[in-house]
Amino acid sequence: MATDAYEAVIGLEVHTHLLTRSKLFCGCAASFGAGPNENVCPICMGMPGVLPVLNRRAVELALRMGLAAHSHVQDYSVFARKSYFYPDLPKGYQISQYELPLCKGGYIEIGDGDGEPRRIRLVRIHMEEDAGKNIHEADASLVDFNRSGVPLVEKYGLSCATSAPPKDDWRKVISAATSTSRCALRVLRSWAPRPKSKT
DSSP states (O other), X not given: OOGGGOOOOOXXXXXXXXXXXXXXXXXXXXXXXXOTTOSOOTTTTTOTTOOOOOOHHHHHHHHHHHHHTTOEEOSOOOOEEEEOOOTTOTTSEEEEXXXXXSEEOOEEEEEOTTSOEEEEEOOEEEEEEXXXXXXXXXXXXXXXXXXTTOEEEEXXXXXXXXXXXXXXXXXXXXXXXXXXXXXXXXXHHHHSOOOOOXX
């Protein structure tokens, strides 16, 4: 059978750490570099009876990403429990969005090999909390829960993230990862609240 009878269509699922000072549902620090299990509390550890409270700043950053990527911001979105059992997930579930995400659709434009713009379509942008980190050594397996509960956005169809800890603000992350930074920042500036007139 001829190979040109097929077209490869590749979708990407990409997680991006939102640059907040605290985690998605608690006040623990979301920074990198702390000692193992220093940035934890009963909420991000999933202890019985705790009450998660959504981080407003994380929602604002996710909305800005949606606007920069020309996505449709939903009037209504819902968090749900995604249940699975793994050593780095202390609750046995992850708080995430799926059926009703924060943003739907959208696109970014990147240059192809010849410098021509190519539009990369997005299916969705939704928020979720990160899991912990498994550390495997020669004689033991350890778990560090510092990352557990850190706010993420998950994008389908788009790659604009790095696996290294973020070192700058979200504008520079977008700028370094896409060729649409001027457009993205223009959209973000137009969305930002304008100062009130003195008259």
